[in-house]
Each structure stands twice: as structure tokens, then as C-alpha cells.
Amino acid sequence: MADALIEFRNVNHIYGKGTQQEWDALIDVSVSIRPGEFVAVLGHNGSGKSTLAKHANALLLPSSGCVLVDGMDTRDEETVWDIRQRVGMVFQNPDNQLVATTVEEDVAFGPENLGVPSPEIRRRVDEALLAVDMLEYRLHSPHQLSGGQKQRVAIAGMIAMRPKCIVLDEPTAMLDPVGRQEVMQTVRRLNEEENITVLHITHYMDEAIFADRILVMESGRIALEGTPAQVFSQVDTLYKLQLDVPQMTALAHRLNKRGFSLPADTLTVDELVNQLCQ
């Protein structure tokens, strides 16, 4: 597909290749991510989500097959820089990503490396910190922050790079409910207003509701793919894949088992309220 921003073509990834501990983490994965798309990736522990994500900016290279970012092959060493500029990444544990002595230096690190002029850096840093509600911590050391605060700084650091695509690997796992909401709103706004492509890996089914498309991984393969309504209405299949459905979908499903007839693709509180109060 020519208009894909990221294209995985028959990607295999084997960890520990040639050792006694070979592990097939991705098996013949083909999928393309379109510019401006919001894609959520679900799947049980060890199903290959992080491995997939790390292929999107050449942190990992396919054992066979290829990954194209904006048409550039990640195996081509000369493109790594261009690829990392286009695809920003936030990991499960931000501890390993925060490097500078203050929060604002940390956020400035990316744009500085890109050669962005200083006044512009200042503006981007403030904007990014404001977006994650961490502006008042800009002079703190990242190491003194709590887990959730670190996650927000890591996200700010990525936003300041103005990438075309952001890959978030469980960015909200350590956040309080309001923090999670803020991050998800931030990510959605970046997607909708700035047209930034989003690849969002999560174990919170509720965070996948807003995606354009959901990919469900299982043992290194994409087992299920579709819109949130299409995917989450397959309640029993998801349970079999050790996953869950959004709380409101689960409740509607249970009520239906008791003889009511609510739409199987109910996803949000508002939808369920409206259906119940009809």
C-alpha cells in the first residue's frame, strides 16, 4: 500500500537467533498504518506487542520480512535517523528514558538533537510540559518524580519532537485515573488536531474505544483486527484471548445474558445510559 506511513511486510522476529534460547516473537506479521490513523494494540502478556512497536522505529530489525516507514526501509542504516525523527516512542517504564538533570532539559533533549533553534525549543518544551500538566516541575530532577509523573515527562519529551507518529507502549500503566484521562486526551488531541499518527499499546480496554482500528496480538500474530465496535462485540473471543472488553460492554453483555437486548457494541457510559433509559 503506497499511502501507508508504517508498513510491516511479512515480519518475523526471533530473539536469541542462533542460540539455544530462540524465541519466535513475531510470526509473519503484515499490517499497514495509515497517516493520521489512531491504532490501538491489545494482546496478553508476551504476545509480541512491544516487539512489534520496537520495529516501528528501527529499535529492532526484522529477522526476515521488512518494515517501511514513510517508504524507508528500517534495515537501511542510513535512514535510522530520519525514521527516529518521524516515529517517537514512549515505553512501559520511563525510568530508562529520562536522562537529563532537570525535567525541562529532558524534554529539550530531543528537539536539541534535531537542531531546532533555541527560542523554538523553549516554546516546544513549555507547550509539551503544559500538555501533560507538568510545567510546574520543569526545574525538578526527573529522578525525584513519582512513577506517574515520570511517564508524563517522557510523553512530553516525545511530543516536543513533533514526530509524524507516536508509539506509546502502555504509557498510562502507572498513572492515577485523572492522569490517565489527561494523557489519553492529550494523545487524542495530538491525533485529531495535529494529525499525528498514533500506535497505542495498552492493557486498558477502555483506552482502545477511541481508536480508529484495533489490532489484537496473540502468540506473535495479529489474531483480530477491526474497529472498536467490531472487535469488542466479540466478547467471548476476547475472553479466550485472555483479554477483556470495556466495562460497559461487559455489563451490556451480562444484561443480555439475562434476557435483555442491548446492542453488543455498547462501549461507553453515555451509550449504555441512553439505551437503558429509552
Place this chain on the structure above:
Amino acid sequence: MSITVENLSYVYLPDTPMQKQALFDVSVHIDDKEFVGIIGHTGSGKSTLIQHFNGLVKPTSGRVLVDGVDLTQKGVNLRAIRRKVGMVFQYPEHQLFGETVFEDVAFGPKNSGVPDAALEDRVREGLAMVDLDLDVLRERSPFELSGGQKRRVAIAGVLAMKPAILILDEPTAGLDPRGRDEILSQVQSLYQAWDLTVILVTHSMEDIARMAKRLIVMDHGRIALDGTPQDVFSNADKLRSMGLGVPQVTTLIHELHRRGLVQRRDIFTLDEAESEITRVLELKRHGNA
């Protein structure tokens, strides 16, 4: 085993420009065999508080007593305390160190005096409790596992010690939904089977509503609320202003209450919501018939 905290204050990096007070005059008592949930916004002091419970962090002022032993006293045997207080830290990577999964999980029980001959069983049992198989993982490096697998190994290592107090700091972050449910029900059954005291720190209002009999809410280094889930979750607005919230089913029930469909507002779990909604819908159906 009980825990008593008296007028506990804690300051990180005192007398530096980066000084940060994380706890302000906190007093609380947790009884033997209680199941307590601790919630609070990020940075509210939850991890700092619980790290006092095995002497990992020393109070700047105030006292912490575990099973009647004052941890701030000179010469106190912290090793003996740590044998009884099992702590699963917030980031599992920080807890893993073994070259193999076996070594990692065996470390705690070995140190607390489990004889070599019994270690194998302990490790197998610990891993089974988090749905991992020793035979598959024995020689794997814990650092070469997925995020959720690492967390499971870290939890297994603590469970394998059979502690008297189990403290879990965000144990389900990074676990898939099934793993989350399984580990929480495992904790619940260990709580009953082993007569444990359990302290569970979490950002999941859903989980904590289902599990804990008592909730402690931290806010900016202080205890803001302390009571049953019913008490605590009746303060929806206050919780929201503190970075928290109520379970999503509670939001639903409140909205249904506002629209006049249900009379109750004190519903916090999926099970309760299911039966209450079923009840009112059936009444409505018969009323209309």
C-alpha cells in the same frame, strides 16, 4: 501482624535545593489480617509510605512499628522483619536480579531459611500462583521477558517467601486483563488461606472496590480519607479533585440515578450493577405489562 505509624514525616534529599517532603505527620494503624487498599494521585506518597513498612526507608521524624517492633530503634533486626513483610515494588525490573528465573524466585525463600531440598517446590509453587511454568522458564533470563512476565516473576519471588504481611505496590500495572484478575484473586485466596495482612496500592478504583474492606486515600503526603469503600466512594467530587475517581460502574449508576432509573447510588462493582439494573428493568417490564 499489625503496622502502626505514628506522626510519620519523610523528606527526600533534605537540606538540598531539591528537598521534597513526601509525607506530613501521617498516623495510621493497620490491624493484623486487615485487607487495606491505598489509593492516591501520582506523587501523593503511597510508595514512600509503604517503603517504611519494611525499614527500607527511615522516617525523618515519627515512628513505624511492625508487629510491635519499632523499626526506628537502633539495633533492630531488619532482616527478620523483611522475612515477614513481603513487598512487591512498583517497578518489577528493580526487583529482578537473578541470572535465571529460578535463581530470582528462589532468592527470597533461600534467604529466609528454606532448605535447598524444598526450594524447587517453593519456586514452582510461587510461579504457578502467577500462572507461569517453572519448566518453561527455569533457565530464561528474567531480563529477557516481556513487561508483564517480569512483573509476574517479581510477584512469584515474594509469594514464594510466604510472608505474613503482603504489600503490593501497583501489582497489576502492565498485566493483561486475565493476569490482573488471576493475580488479584490469588491474593484474595492467599489472604484467606494464609491469614495474611494485605496492603494493596493501586490506581484501579475498580479492583480496589472489589477487594479491600478498608481504603486509605493519600493526597499530597497526607491521609485524606480512611474508611470502607462505601464511605470513600461516596465522595465522588472530592476524589476527582484529588486526581482519583470512582469506579466506572459507579459513574453509570449515578447517571442512571439522575435519570430516575435506579434509586441506589452506592454501587461499586460490576456484579452489583448487574443485579441492580436487572432488578429495576424487570420491575419496569412488569409494571408496563
